Amino acid sequence: MSERELRRNLAILPIGTVRELTLLTDRQIRYYEQNNLISPNRGKGGQRRFSLNDVDRLLEIKDFLDAGDSIRDIQEILAKQQRKALEKHDSESALRRSLQKEFAQIGRFGR
């Protein structure tokens, strides 16, 4: 994972900040968690710690709900997103590997 992705996944925000950033209520945020739309980490004492990615996702969820999608719908939408992201990641890894082989070949002939 890139440095940037790592940073965006750091669990650093308490629910109060997330409430302000998203304009959702605590109740909504927790309800979406119950329904597996997000999975914030927990701090030492058991309090939720959200990442910037969690915030992004909550804003997305908000948009979907406003657009009339149900939570079930959103579960599937997010699952699909997840699959696509994985595919993309895999194909990029594969590309990197094959490029690496090619360069290795070139390197061998080059000297």
Next chain:
Amino acid sequence: MSERELRRNLAILPIGTVRELTLLTDRQIRYYEQNNLISPNRGKGGQRRFSLNDVDRLLEIKDFLDAGDSIRDIQEILAKQQRKALEKHDSESALRRSLQKEFAQIGRFGR
């Protein structure tokens, strides 16, 4: 200010998170605030809310202290940094303005 700078100045982190990110104690963080090395915002109930810039600055402070600088020293170092940043900002604004004028001239002749 750029979008990025704005984001880095958002007051979003409670002291607990900052403690974990910097490996400083609450006591140290508050003491540095007392000595005007940082000025975190306050949330509704009066609790400190730190920005990512605050965190950066705390890490810097830590390095200076490890290097043997006193808090007084660091106050001056940071003040100097601040002045340099302002100068830089000013000169860049001036540059932008003069470039704008030049382009305006060109534009006038151009048609």
Next chain:
DNA sequence: ATTTAATGTTAGAAAAGCTGACATTTATTT
């Protein structure tokens, strides 16, 4: 040998967060 700077520690109070339950509202289904 004092003073001063930086940090530790503690107490008591306030704020924020947690879970679980019941209530309300709005949309679906029968």
Next chain:
DNA sequence: AAATAAATGTCAGCTTTTCTAACATTAAAT
């Protein structure tokens, strides 16, 4: 229309976090 379900509101009791202020300790500067 009545019943059910989905999403959110609200409240109570409890735990965790943060706050300030004060006094304590340690190490460095005078």
